[in-house]
Amino acid sequence: MGKVKVLWSTTMRFFATIIMLISVPSYGDFSDNLRVSLDGSARLNKNMAANHTSRIYALGLDTHKVFTSANGDIGYLVGQLYLTKLSNQTPFSSLFNSPDDKQYVIREAHLNYTSGPEWLPNIRVGHFTIPFGLEASIDTNGRLLDYYHGKNLGTKLDWGLGFNKVLSHVEYEFSYTMGGKNEPKKINNSYIFSGRIGSLSHHDFIIGLSFIDARIDNIQRKRIAIDWQYYWHTWGFLGEVAFGKDDKFQKEWQEETYSLLELHKTSLNEQFKFYGQYIFTNREGESKNQQLINVGVSYQIDAKLELSLSSRKQVNTPESGKKQDLFRLQLRYRY
C-alpha cells in the first residue's frame, strides 16, 4: 500500500511540474522546443482459443524536449507516462496486480546528452528500450506491432545508463541497466548488459549485431542476434535471428533459438500498412518448437486517429494442446 502511495505522489508531482512548466508563461524557456502529445488508446483482445475477451485502456502524455544553450543543443528528454487500465485481462503483466487493475506505467523516460566532444558517445540515462535486435531501431510503444523484446528478453524497457553514437557508416548503443523493469532498482541482483552495432538506420538496407547478458526475474539469459531491414518501394522485409541460452533454475543452461521474419507493405502516402510475421522458437528441453504467424493492418485515418487490427495464430500444436488464436483491435488517438 505504501508503495502505491509513493508512486501516486511521485506521479502527481511529475504531472504538476509538467503542467506548470507548460502553462505558466514565466517558464517559457522550458516550453521552448517542447513537444507534447496526448496519447489515448482502447484495445480489445479476443482470445479465440480460450473464448476470452479483455480490454486495455491507456491515456498518457508523450513528451519530447530539446535542451539548448546559446552554443547549441545540449541533449533531449523523452518522457512517456501512461495511466493504463486493464479489464478482464488474463494473463496480465507483472506491472499489474489483478485482471482489472490500473497503474501508472512509465514507457520511455530518458535524457540523452548529445553535446560532448566528437570522440565522446552520447550518454543516455533513464528508462529506455534495451538496445537489441529490431526493436532497437523501430518504435513499437503503444502499437499492436511487436518484436517481442518483453517475451524474449524478460523486459522491453529498463532503467539504467547507455552510450550511443551515429558515426559516418555505423551506429551503436550499449547499455547497462538494473533489471528492475518499471522500477529504477535492482531486484535479486538483477542486471542487463546489452548492445547493438549496426549500419545507419535510415538506409534502405540495415543490418545489425546484438548481444545481451542479463539476469531478470531470477532467470539468467545470454543471447547474440543478427537483425536486418530491407526496404524496396513500399515493401519491407525484416528479420531477426537470435541464439542463446537461459538458466531458469540456477543450475542448468538451456539453449534457445529464435527467429522472426516480417514482410510489410505500406500505401504510397503511408496511411495504410499491412504486415505479416512468422516467428519460430526452439527451446532445449521442450519436445516441440513454437511457430506463430501474426498478420496485422493499420490505417491512419487522419493525422491523429489510427485504427489497427491484428491476428495471431499458432501453426503447430504445443505440448499443452491449446494453440494460440488471438484477435486484437485498437483505436489510438494522438493529439
Place this chain on the structure above:
Amino acid sequence: MRIFIILTLVVFLSPMAYADAYCSLRDPVAQIKQLYPQKTNQLSIVKTVDARIRNLVKLSLPSNDLHFSELGQHTLYVAMKNTEVLGYVHVRSEQSKWGLVEIIWALDKNLQIKDFTFQRCRSPKKKVINNKDFKNVFIGKNFEELKTLLSSDGITANNMLLDKAEDASELASVVLRCALKTLLITDILWGEELKKFNL
C-alpha cells in the same frame, strides 16, 4: 478519473499539443555534419505547422498540399561553428510514386538552397542527386527563383530542370516541390526568429 480529466483539459487547451510529425533528422549530430562538415554543434528551434500554414502553402503553391504527416511540430536546426551561424538545416517529406521521400535541406542565411541530400528515398532513380548539373539548378536559389522551374500545372517541373534530370523526371518534380515547400515554410514559420542570426 480526475487525472484523466485534468490531463485531457491541459493538453487540449495547450497550443503546443499536436500529433507527431514524421520528418525529422534521425540523428542531427551526425547528419548535419554531412552538409556542414565544419559545424561543431547545432541549435534546434521547434515550431508548429498547423492549418494556417497549410493554407498559406496552398495559396503560394496552388495545386499543392501538405501530407498529413507534415502537420505538427517540426524542427529547424541552426548549424553552428562555436558561436558562428553557418546556416540552417530542415527535413521535409514529399509523396512520390515510390512512397515518401525525405530530403535534408541545407539553407544559407539568406534562405537560399546551399545543398541537399536524401534521408530516405526508395526510388531506383535516386542517384540523380549525385548529378552535379541537376543539383546546381537548386543551389543558390531562393523560393521565387525556384518557383520559375514549375510548369503551368503547379506540380511538375518544367524543362529547365527536367533537361538536367536524365530519366528521373518524376523524382525531379518531387525534389522541386519539396524545396519550394521547405523554403516557404521556413520563411513563414522561422523567418522572424532567424533574423537575429543575420545581424
